[in-house]
Amino acid sequence: MRYATSRSIEVLPTPVQGVVNTIIDWIPLGIVVLVWELVSGGIVATDVLPAPATVGAEIVELFVSGEVFSHLFISLFRVGVGLGLSILVGVLLGVGMARSDPVENFFDIFLSMTYPIPKTALVPLAILWLGVGTKTAILIVFLACLLPIVLNAYNAAENVDQNLVWAAQMMGTDERSILYKIVFPATIPEIMTGVRQAVPIAFIALVSAELIASNAGMGYLILTSGQIGNYPTMFANIVIISAVAFVAVRAFEEARGRLLVWT
């Protein structure tokens, strides 16, 4: 659809246009695979850069044997809980800071100081506090996702149209109810923007944490297969987690579109 206005494919029937556009969308990925195929066994030896076909076969093997599922589910659980907590805390914190000076004064310094720290740098500390495993991974995902959600919620709640608040007050809404009847719904689109930014960050944080501090999960699989020199499995797991992150982003965008029919 994005290309339909500027290209001659407009003459084609709509379903055919859809297929053509899908193919056009995937061309860049095709080019990457092609270059990968040419480089592998050419400039770079196949034992450190396995060919796409080898990696593809390995992906199939990982799914057929079922080996990948337990790790994938553990990783998804960690992303889900970490992201879920960051949404819950981030929205409360962002809206709270925007609408209450004491809350803002209390948390502002904390957020400003932690903002420039790469959250994955906290993994060694988190291991000391929570040990190796799920809790540490969840903490890192949570911390990494928190800021984009807080910042978006904060900016939106700070800029809620004063006339909307007044309109509700004139119809009898009291000060406290304004928060969830007006401020919260008015900020939902920006909160969704924050979550959209947080989803890929969650996967980056997850894999980073699992590479250092885990006995399971996709990051752990990538690390262990790399350590024993099994590069086809390592690449296969990288491709799988990338594909899962891609699907998560697309699914979220789809859900957001349906939820925000009014924007």
Next chain:
Amino acid sequence: MDGRVTISGLEKVYGQGAERTKAIEDLNFEVDGGEFVSVVGPSGCGKSTLLYLIAGFLDATEGTISVDGDPINGPGTDRGVVFQDYALFPWRTVYENVTYGLEEDGVPKDERQNIAQKYIDMVDLDGFEDKYPKELSGGMKQRVGIARTLAYEPKILLMDEPFGALDQPLRESLQDQLLDIWSDLGKTALFITHDVEEAVYLSERVLIMTRHPGTKKTVAEIDLDRSGSREEIVTSDDFAHFKNDVWKSLHEETQTEVTL
């Protein structure tokens, strides 16, 4: 009749120290219950401030505003504002916007539906109940704004240049619609505008305000025969006479602005 607004010794100061500006100074005025009064004045004369003070959104620095003798203390459902930029809740449909005040008032669902439908019909929006504000034109949005305010039945309508953003034919049709509603429902109406013709056409009295700080310059009584059509009214000699009076009075104020 209920809905009398009494303004006495009203003063509104914004800011402090060097930033201190007086928006309204020593304003005394009364709007009778059921009366239609427009407020005109040069830009920056504090006419919107006046409306928001009466609505209770802003606090007066000095003086009092009373409704039927009781001093106001913050916003209340005896007064309803129609905003220039509509201020509709974008996440609510037309129907849900109109029922908001009724929900807040605890009106049962069946009754809410009847009341909302009555006002949606009154502003000619039947069939648009399930649309969201973003799907509506400016004129339709403002009709939703009017229906939403009418639905919880305030005694006093406070309108802040409600048709300011609309083009001329649409303004005229909404003005006529508003006049019909006003005479049917018998509410007090305070209408802010910068359009002299609009003020004279709609109102029984026009309050002309001075330039900064704003206060009462003069009040024009618009004693028009309104039995005819719009065309008959606006082409009448009386209409031209009242319009000229208000225009001249307002012009003196804008002249001051230029010479300063």
